[in-house]
Amino acid sequence: MKKILFSALLGACLLTSCQDMDIPPKNIVTSDDLLSTESGMDIYMARMYSTMPFEDFKYLAERGLNSYNGWLAGFGFDGTGDAVNRDGYCRAFTGENEAYWGNAFTLLRDANFLIENLPNYKGNYPEITYNDYLGEAYFVRAYVFYALAKRYGGIPLVTRVISYPASSDELEVPRSSEEETWNQICSDFDMAAQLMMPKSPKRGYANKYVALAVKSQAMLYAGSVAKYNETVSGRLTGLGQKTGVRVMGFDQATAAEASKRYFTEAYKAAREVMENGGYSLYMKKWAEGDRSAMRQNMIDMISDTDSPENIWIREYIYPTTTHSFDAYNAPYVFRSPLSSAVCPTADFVELFEGFERYPDGTLKVTTGNSNTEGTYIMYDNVGDFYKNAEPRLLSYLIAPGDQFKGQTMEIYAGVYTGTTPVKPLMRDYSYQAQGDNYQNLDIAQGDNRTLYMTPDPNNQTIVTLPDGSKMNAAGANGPFYNYNESAMTGLLGRKWLKDDPSFTAREGNSDQHYILVRYAEVLLNAAEAAVELSIAGAASPDGSDMLGVATDAINDIRRRAGATLLASKLTGSNESRNEVRKERRKETAFETGTKWDLRRWRVNDYDNRDGFWGEERDKDKFSSNSHYRFRGIYPFYSATDKKWFFDVKFECLAHKQFEYNPIDYYFGIPGNEVVKSKVIDQQPNR
Amino acid sequence: MKQFKIFGMTAALLMLSSCSMFEIDNYDAPEETIQGEVVDVATGNPVLTDQGSEGIRVRLTELSWGDNVEHNPDFFCMSDGTFRNTKIFKGHYNVRVDGPFIPLVRETTDGMLLADETINTDIKGTTKVRFEVQPFLNVKIVGDPTVSNGVVKAKVVVERGVSESEFRDKIEPMGNWSDSYLNVTDIQFFVSYSNSVGYRARDDRWSSSISYTGNSFNDLLGETITITSNGEIPSGRKVWVRAAARINFDTPVGSGTRRWNYSEPVEVMIP
Numbered sequence: 026m027k028k029i030l031f032s033a034l035l036g037a038c039l040l041t042s043c044q045d046m047d048i049p050p051k052n053i054v055t056s057d058d059l060l061s062t063e064s065g066m067d068i069y070m071a072r073m074y075s076t077m078p079f080e081d082f083k084y085l086a087e088r089g090l091n092s093y094n095g096w097l098a099g100f101g102f103d104g105t106g107d108a109v110n111r112d113g114y115c116r117a118f119t120g121e122n123e124a125y126w127g128n129a130f131t132l133l134r135d136a137n138f139l140i141e142n143l144p145n146y147k148g149n150y151p152e153i154t155y156n157d158y159l160g161e162a163y164f165v166r167a168y169v170f171y172a173l174a175k176r177y178g179g180i181p182l183v184t185r186v187i188s189y190p191a192s193s194d195e196l197e198v199p200r201s202s203e204e205e206t207w208n209q210i211c212s213d214f215d216m217a218a219q220l221m222m223p224k225s226p227k228r229g230y231a232n233k234y235v236a237l238a239v240k241s242q243a244m245l246y247a248g249s250v251a252k253y254n255e256t257v258s259g260r261l262t263g264l265g266q267k268t269g270v271r272v273m274g275f276d277q278a279t280a281a282e283a284s285k286r287y288f289t290e291a292y293k294a295a296r297e298v299m300e301n302g303g304y305s306l307y308m309k310k311w312a313e314g315d316r317s318a319m320r321q322n323m324i325d326m327i328s329d330t331d332s333p334e335n336i337w338i339r340e341y342i343y344p345t346t347t348h349s350f351d352a353y354n355a356p357y358v359f360r361s362p363l364s365s366a367v368c369p370t371a372d373f374v375e376l377f378e379g380f381e382r383y384p385d386g387t388l389k390v391t392t393g394n395s396n397t398e399g400t401y402i403m404y405d406n407v408g409d410f411y412k413n414a415e416p417r418l419l420s421y422l423i424a425p426g427d428q429f430k431g432q433t434m435e436i437y438a439g440v441y442t443g444t445t446p447v448k449p450l451m452r453d454y455s456y457q458a459q460g461d462n463y464q465n466l467d468i469a470q471g472d473n474r475t476l477y478m479t480p481d482p483n484n485q486t487i488v489t490l491p492d493g494s495k496m497n498a499a500g501a502n503g504p505f506y507n508y509n510e511s512a513m514t515g516l517l518g519r520k521w522l523k524d525d526p527s528f529t530a531r532e533g534n535s536d537q538h539y540i541l542v543r544y545a546e547v548l549l550n551a552a553e554a555a556v557e558l559s560i561a562g563a564a565s566p567d568g569s570d571m572l573g574v575a576t577d578a579i580n581d582i583r584r585r586a587g588a589t590l591l592a593s594k595l596t597g598s599n600e601s602r603n604e605v606r607k608e609r610r611k612e613t614a615f616e617t618g619t620k621w622d623l624r625r626w627r628v629n630d631y632d633n634r635d636g637f638w639g640e641e642r643d644k645d646k647f648s649s650n651s652h653y654r655f656r657g658i659y660p661f662y663s664a665t666d667k668k669w670f671f672d673v674k675f676e677c678l679a680h681k682q683f684e685y686n687p688i689d690y691y692f693g694i695p696g697n698e699v700v701k702s703k704v705i706d707q708q709p710n711r
Numbered sequence: 712m713k714q715f716k717i718f719g720m721t722a723a724l725l726m727l728s729s730c731s732m733f734e735i736d737n738y739d740a741p742e743e744t745i746q747g748e749v750v751d752v753a754t755g756n757p758v759l760t761d762q763g764s765e766g767i768r769v770r771l772t773e774l775s776w777g778d779n780v781e782h783n784p785d786f787f788c789m790s791d792g793t794f795r796n797t798k799i800f801k802g803h804y805n806v807r808v809d810g811p812f813i814p815l816v817r818e819t820t821d822g823m824l825l826a827d828e829t830i831n832t833d834i835k836g837t838t839k840v841r842f843e844v845q846p847f848l849n850v851k852i853v854g855d856p857t858v859s860n861g862v863v864k865a866k867v868v869v870e871r872g873v874s875e876s877e878f879r880d881k882i883e884p885m886g887n888w889s890d891s892y893l894n895v896t897d898i899q900f901f902v903s904y905s906n907s908v909g910y911r912a913r914d915d916r917w918s919s920s921i922s923y924t925g926n927s928f929n930d931l932l933g934e935t936i937t938i939t940s941n942g943e944i945p946s947g948r949k950v951w952v953r954a955a956a957r958i959n960f961d962t963p964v965g966s967g968t969r970r971w972n973y974s975e976p977v978e979v980m981i982p
Binding site: 258267460 | 779781820821822887899910915916917918920941942959961963964965966968969
């Protein structure tokens with residue numbers, strides 16, 4: 026007991042003796058360490074970039090940013106119609122499970138900290154380097170604000186480091202108006218472009234033209250919202266309940282002016298990238314008139330790290346920084362551990378050239394004037410339906426009979442042994458009949474059936490053909506009627522997949538880069554802004570012939586894609602606008618932008634859904650009020666004449682139905698953030 | 712050492728007992744009931760709706776929490792225009808309903824309050840509230856629907872529940888007035904195997920709609936409109952049908968949700 030008392034006393038004495046120990050601990054990295062040297066700054070930048078709200082292989086629209094780390098990630102099945110997918114995460118972009126909010130403010134703090142503290146170390150760097158670092162900080166801030174604004178509209182514009190503890194007045198930043206928010210984004214991007222070097226000082230860093238390219242994208246979003254909010258029932262605007270600030274949408278009086286201003290900014294930024302950026306469309310493999318070269322060129326454009334089209338890419342390195350895209354999205358025969366997540370739709374294919382059409386513009390598969398008339402057109406090979414398709418489309422698809430990873434990809438839905446010519450399998454192909462299945466048809470039942478299909482890949486139905494040979498009732502990659510991890514629409518996605526026979530995908534061993542911004546998009550930004558400005562009657566901001574620039578931009582992209590060039594110069598009309606929009610949907614499909622495009626064009630809700638595909642299409646053909654669906658292109662083998670026929674029908678394996686309402690154009694502010702703050706407003710229309 | 716142990720254990724015990732761990736909760740369970748109905752002020756008839764986010768939304772906000780309060784999770788009227796929630800905490804609440812009728816809360820675009828017809832009430836035991844509202848439209852199925860070859864044909868009459876001038880008197884001060892607000896945009900004909908038929912419980916195979924552009928419906932107000940179902944309903948079972956119509960005005964303003972006024976559901980045997 027004495028001993029204990031003694032040691033306690035000793036301890037107490039020791040405590041009192043350390044009052045002068047205020048030297049900085051050696052095991053903590055201080056801002057001095059980070060901001061005073063270039064290697065320190067690399068660490069600072071790496072930290073910021075690692076938490077940037079990138080939507081790439083690590084992002085799934087339904088889940089949101091960050092914590093899922095790319096589990097099940099894929100593109101095109103977020104209700105944009107590019108593709109469908111069997112699973113629950115295939116749904117319209119009405120919100121993200123993990124709302125982007127808290128992490129945004131952490132990253133904003135990092136950016137603001139740099140802006141406030143780097144000036145103390147100005148002497149440590151050459152001026153150009155110092156400016157570049159500072160520019161990066163503004164760029165990151167603009168990028169985060171932009172990511173928030175397109176989700177929520179007006180946001181808390183935190184442009185300073187908030188020290189803690191402090192009074193709640195200093196800690197709490199209310200949402201600004203949507204207009205102020207976009208203005209701040211514009212000026213932050215400008216600041217970044219002004220400060221940053223024209224070429225990235227190091228691989229992976231942004232630069233002046235990255236800032237301008239993203240700015241043109243952001244300003245296009247702002248201009249569209251200001252303009253097209255007016256077309257939505259209820260005009261999508263309102264004042265915050267707590268602050269009385271117009272946190273969502275634009276004042277009717279200023280909306281048109283604001284829209285013009287933002288489109289002008291978008292045009293100017295895109296033009297500067299076009300004129301001085303030194304980027305160009307990827308044409309390394311392209312050859313005039315050679316369709317397969319054009320196709321290969323489009324495929325390589327995605328995978329070539331040194332593409333002159335890449336403005337900003339996110340790189341991955343095996344084995345340290347990897348993703349799992351191939352492990353989830355390759356065809357079923359390469360399943361590991363999953364497969365076939367991206368199944369392109371017939372509606373998407375209809376955007377492209379090279380197919381026969383019915384008078385209403387839909388894909389022609391029978392000799393009649395609609396799906397229900399005539400008999401099926403027969404093809405010698407399963408791939409022949411896509412024989413004349415636009416090379417760009419083929420670069421996106423693994424179509425039936427395509428080569429992938431050195432193998433022929435078998436995709437077909439069934440074998441028909443009945444008489445020919447074959448009458449349409451279904452009585453009704455309308456939206457109302459979307460639930461009907463092939464396997465429930467009378468000809469697919471009983472011992473005398475003439476239509477054979479396969480429920481799942483482990484249970485292939487074997488058909489004995491009239492000539493005595495045997496054949497599986499479905500392709501090795503499906504579609505299977507009871508197993509949706511297959512070519513559910515008769516097609517599979519190819520974009521971003523690694524087409525290397527020696528590569529075996531596993532979770533976390535893919536290392537292809539993701540292109541965050543490429544030059545083709547800048548061309549499309551310029552073209553869209555130009556046409557919008559012309560519609561609004563605005564003058565060209567730089568004296569250039571805006572519609573000439575737009576026409577050339579579209580034609581450059583079409584030429585590269587193997588599509589027909591515009592017949593005449595674009596005009597300031599909605600028809601020309603739709604040409605540009607449709608081109609955008611085609612060129613940037615299976616990237617992450619399309620869901621934002623539909624959102625900013627305000628064409629996802631039922632009232633405006635005629636414009637969903639960029640071009641005008643009758644929404645009632647694929648919608649029932651807020652619900653909408655997409656179709657597949659199902660190949661069947663006719664055993665009697667040894668030929669193939671195709672049936673275009675609403676996807677009937679996973680029965681994917683999407684839903685979108687006007688309220689979804691602005692995500693709700695996370696409820697807990699609203700409850701705990703005296704100043705953060707919920708969206709006024711929720 | 713033994714003393715030490717005893718002291719430690721006593722201390723631990725004291726610490727445990729200090730967090731009132733033996734009480735399950737210190738707050739009364741949510742067992743109060745609110746019961747309400749939404750009726751047409753002109754006729755006293757219930758305002759029929761559909762149970763879902765396109766129907767009549769009921770929003771409770773507990774006022775005793777102070778000024779920075781989030782409303783309770785929304786719920787929705789049953790299709791007969793009544794609602795009942797039996798799991799409410801005791802308290803003083805603001806009760807607000809939004810649906811296909813003149814908004815109870817009307818504000819200008821600058822946020823100035825023009826009218827507030829919501830109800831503030833203590834919810835305790837079973838509290839009843841009654842909202843007398845002005846529905847945009849009254850929708851009726853007249854006569855018995857007929858069936859031939861699996862197609863249901865019904866006669867529908869749509870009338871205004873609130874006159875054009877009165878609608879304008881109340882809505883125009885809210886700002887951004889447009890004459891198009893008054894246009895009837897579509898008639899829906901919902902068909903379902905369920906008697907809770909409506910927008911949510913419709914069968915896409917058979918439900919149909921007629922759209923009207925501009926003010927083209929004005930001449931049809933009060934007239935009998937024939938509407939038929941889509942496709943072919945298999946014989947041998949009963950279906951329920953319901954008609955609905957809406958105007959070009961969203962509630963609450965800015966939500967973009969244009970809500971339908973409904974008819975009573977009608978049972979139809981498919982022979």
